[in-house]
Each structure stands twice: as C-alpha cells, then as structure tokens.
Amino acid sequence: MIGRQFKCCSQCQQSKPLTAFYRNAGTRDGRAGKCKECKQVYNATYYRDKNDPKKEPASPRPRWKMCIRRKRKRRPEQFPLHIRNPDGRTRICRACFADIMKPTRSTGKQHRTKDLA
Numbered sequence: 001m002i003g004r005q006f007k008c009c010s011q012c013q014q015s016k017p018l019t020a021f022y023r024n025a026g027t028r029d030g031r032a033g034k035c036k037e038c039k040q041v042y043n044a045t046y047y048r049d050k051n052d053p054k055k056e057p058a059s060p061r062p063r064w065k066m067c068i069r070r071k072r073k074r075r076p077e078q079f080p081l082h083i084r085n086p087d088g089r090t091r092i093c094r095a096c097f098a099d100i101m102k103p104t105r106s107t108g109k110q111h112r113t114k115d116l117a
C-alpha cells in the first residue's frame with residue numbers, strides 16, 4: 001500500500017513528507033528537490049540580493065540626502081544602510097549616529113536610535 005512517502009531535502013538533508021515539498025512536474029517524483037522551508041529561505045535570499053542597493057540600484061540615486069538631525073545635506077554614502085527605509089539608508093548621517101551613540105554625561109542614558117532610523 002502507499003503510505004506517506006518521505007523525501008530527503010537536498011538543502012537541509014532532512015527526511016520530510018512529500019507534502020513538505022512543492023510540486024515540480026520536471027522531477028521524477030513530481031516534487032521539488034528542496035523542501036518548502038528551504039525554498040522559502042532561498043527565495044528570500046534571492047529577493048534580498050536583487051534588491052540590495054549596493055549591487056543593483058533600483059532607481060537613480062539622489063546625489064544628496066538630508067540628515068534629519070542637523071538638517072544638512074550629505075552624500076548618500078554618509079548614511080548607514082537601513083534595509084527597511086525606501087531608499088535603503090537611515091535618515092541620519094553616520095556622524096550624527098556616532099554622536100547619538102555616545103553616552104551623554106548629563107542624562108546618563110542612551111538615546112534610542114530606533115526612533116531616528
């Protein structure tokens with residue numbers, strides 16, 4: 001009888017039920033070589049690489065970017081990378097980041113860079 005069939009994932013080397021693999025008509029057993037989990041990781045990596053502003057700028061890069069802390073124009077390279085922002089960089093420049101990260105003696109507490117990113 002045909003029970004639950006298992007297949008070894010080519011990526012994570014784990015035996016998983018066939019249902020854990022996407023269908024792929026081009027293979028002998030009709031299932032993809034990588035399990036769904038590994039495929040998702042693969043896709044996510046591919047997607048991120050494609051959108052990496054360093055490798056492949058999606059839009060023409062602006063020559064200047066305004067630092068929201070000191071309201072000064074600086075070159076985009078002066079802003080640390082921040083994947084979640086539309087232009088892939090933080091809204092404050094490296095110099096300001098360095099400033100913020102310094103613990104201030106008066107208050108003793110660190111600023112929350114999260115709010116500025």
Ligand SMILES: [Zn+2]
Pocket residue numbers: 009010011012013014034035036037038
């Ligand atoms: Zn896998």
Ligand SMILES: [Zn+2]
Pocket residue numbers: 067068069070072092093094095096097
């Ligand atoms: Zn700045």
